[in-house]
Amino acid sequence: MLNLERLRTLDALARHGSVSGAAAGLHITTSAVSQQMAKLEREVGQRLLAKNGRGVRLTDAGRLLADHAARILSQVELAQSDLEAQRGQVVGELRLAAFPTAARGLFPTALADLRGEHPGLRVRSCELEPERGIAGVIRGDLDLAVVLDWYNKPMPVPDGLVKAPILDDPADVAMPAGHPLAGRDEVDLTEFAGDEWITWADGEFCHEWLMFTLRSRGVEPIVGHRAAETHTQLGLVAAGLGVCIAPLLGRHPVPEGIVMVPLRQRLRRHVYALWRADADRRPSIRAAVRALKSAADNLG
Secondary structure, eight states, X not given: OOOHXXXXXXXXXXXXXXXXXXXXXXXXXXXXXHHHXXXXXXXXXSOOEEEETTEEEEOHHHHHHHHHHHHHHHHHHHHHHHHHHHHTOOOEEEEEEEOHHHHHHTHHHHHHHHHHHOTTEXXXXXXXXXXXXXXXXXXXXXXXXXXXXETTBOOOOOXXXXXXXXXXXXXXXXXXXXXXXXXXXXXXXXXXXXXXEEEOOTTOHHHXXXXXXXXXXXXXXXXXXXXXXXXHHHHHHHTTSOBEXXXXXXXXXXXXXXEEEOBSSOEEEEEEEEEEGGGTTOHHHHHHHHHHHHHHHTOO
């Protein structure tokens, strides 16, 4: 009889490509991964791993068993989901991730509500950018991720995932109070052709969206500073170092010396939750989505 936890370890190795990656994904030590794999090799009577430089790779037998393990674990997930649905109780463990402003703006309220309403549910959460959150759900490291896209730049949702909208998040331009456009009721992106922009890290979805949006309006962006957190960006704006796009979610309290001005062409980003289709019937997933929507409804 194949041991399920050892199959889970093999599956993690196949997905992450390294012992350290599997250990991080399973929240165990690298030594524990090696021990589980040694036991699995003895169990099946074949070598599943081979040395590959300073790391390891799966043998042909390892890849064959890993394919079976992925299907077995998917069926186990589906069985657990059906059992939870049949029992109708919100219990067990739920692993969540959200991009930083959603974690700041939604998680405190949503997770506190979950704890109060469902004491039998253990929730673990972390901050991850949308692409990493989606990858974590696909790999099975996460049960649910809160991600985003923009009104003019949707993020592709891979097959096998289910999504539910949480909120539409409006965004304004944040500028120093002394900026020439600070007294306006609304502005256009083309009016910031000479301004320095404070943006996200190169390669992040929101940074790529901002570059795409500005260029689509005929503005070649001048990037002065980069910061992952909205409040860091706003601190740089307050110091007079540039302007930034400031979504409503997670931006309060706004530092002194900043004026928020809406854009003539309204900017909105869509925030939604993603989870695997084989976990769709889990009451804990449904409870988490309800708590996130409730937290979003009570913003501001």
